[in-house]
Amino acid sequence: xxxxxxxxxxxxxVRNLGSAHTGTSDxxxxxxxxxxxxxxxxxxxxxILTLIGRNQAGAAQILGSIPIAIILLLFIVASTWHMKIGMxxxxxxxxxxxxxxxACVMANNFFCVAVALASIYAIxxxxxxx
Amino acid sequence: MxxxxxxxxxxxxQTYRVTLTMALSVVHRATGIAMYVxxxxxxxxxxxxxxxPTAYANVQAFTGSIIGKLILFGxxxxxxxxxxxGMRYFVWDLGYGFKANEREALTWGALxxxxxxxxLVWIIAYAVGGGR
Numbered sequence: 001x002x003x004x005x006x007x008x009x010x011x012x013x014v015r016n017l018g019s020a021h022t023g024t025s026d027x028x029x030x031x032x033x034x035x036x037x038x039x040x041x042x043x044x045x046x047x048i049l050t051l052i053g054r055n056q057a058g059a060a061q062i063l064g065s066i067p068i069a070i071i072l073l074l075f076i077v078a079s080t081w082h083m084k085i086g087m088x089x090x091x092x093x094x095x096x097x098x099x100x101x102x103a104c105v106m107a108n109n110f111f112c113v114a115v116a117l118a119s120i121y122a123i124x125x126x127x128x129x130x
Numbered sequence: 131m132x133x134x135x136x137x138x139x140x141x142x143x144q145t146y147r148v149t150l151t152m153a154l155s156v157v158h159r160a161t162g163i164a165m166y167v168x169x170x171x172x173x174x175x176x177x178x179x180x181x182x183p184t185a186y187a188n189v190q191a192f193t194g195s196i197i198g199k200l201i202l203f204g205x206x207x208x209x210x211x212x213x214x215x216g217m218r219y220f221v222w223d224l225g226y227g228f229k230a231n232e233r234e235a236l237t238w239g240a241l242x243x244x245x246x247x248x249x250l251v252w253i254i255a256y257a258v259g260g261g262r
Contacts (some may be wrong), residue, residue, distance in 0.1 A: 010135065031223065034216055041213060042246045044253060052259040056186035059179050072176075088158060117167045122176035 026085050033082040040075045064126035072123055080116035154237050158215045161208035168205050211244030
């Protein structure tokens with residue numbers, strides 16, 4: 001990306017999909033995951049309310065049932081993806097030091113993937129009844 | 131690298147007069163950040179359920195405590211407020227609701243609906259939980 005050797009103007013480089021070359025994909029996925037959660041929120045709340053006061057055996061039985069596990073998996077994927085995008089926007093807005101910004105964006109990705117995989121693993125384990 | 135081009139920057143947030151929509155925009159981000167951290171609680175709960183009775187009892191001891199209940203109440207509000215507040219952005223994305231009275235109404239609506247839904251969920255929670 002050496003500007004001196006490139007014949008392309010700065011404007012040409014940011015045209016169409018912009019400087020990040022991904023265009024509005026984050027904007028679109030932010031809305032996509034938001035709609036997904038708006039649709040899933042009622043069943044998710046019903047599941048959580050159903051679990052109030054139940055012990056681990058009862059909770060494990062409900063959480064491991066196929067439709068509930070699928071609803072929760074969809075919600076986990078949508079929410080962790082949504083929060084990854086949202087936090088990145090906040091980082092890009094307020095962390096101006098380039099290296100600190102890269103470190104924060106990277107940490108954000110690690111955190112969101114770790115939370116998603118830990119939660120998904122737990123649900124799959126409950127589903128398989130191990 | 132080419133010489134840095136001095137692009138126009140938007141003024142700092144402190145330059146602006148505080149308005150309702152601006153305050154709620156900050157609240158939208160704040161509730162988002164709170165839930166970001168709160169997912170740790172959700173993950174802990176799911177992992178505990180998958181781990182066994184002792185781990186799950188630890189979660190229940192926490193969620194049953196005063197601090198735990200306060201956090202869960204705050205979490206419920208953050209979630210439901212962010213949800214209804216986020217719906218305003220869909221209206222705006224589609225190009226509607228930009229008139230002063232419309233955006234004020236949408237924002238008041240989100241604020242009130244978020245609180246009302248939170249209270250409703252907790253009434254249901256106590257009604258359900260009381261039976262067990």
